[in-house]
Amino acid sequence: MSLTIEQQTKRVLVVDDVADNLFLAQFFLETEGYEVSVVESGKAALM
Incomplete structure (x- = not known):
């Protein structure tokens, strides 16, 4: 059983040294529906 595109979680990794x-x-x-890691x-991004 495979997921449709609508069912798949869209994930993003954001890398920045400025907390704001x-x-x-x-x-x-996240407002646009992405699962976000920062x-x-x-x-740290490569680990």
Whole structure:
């Protein structure tokens, strides 16, 4: 059984070292239905 595109979770990883930017990006992306993960460095994003 496979999921349709509408049933699949859209996930986004946001990387930024400015906390305000992370907050705003997460807020707006979640408003559009995305599941958002945020990290504060490129190193953390690669882990």
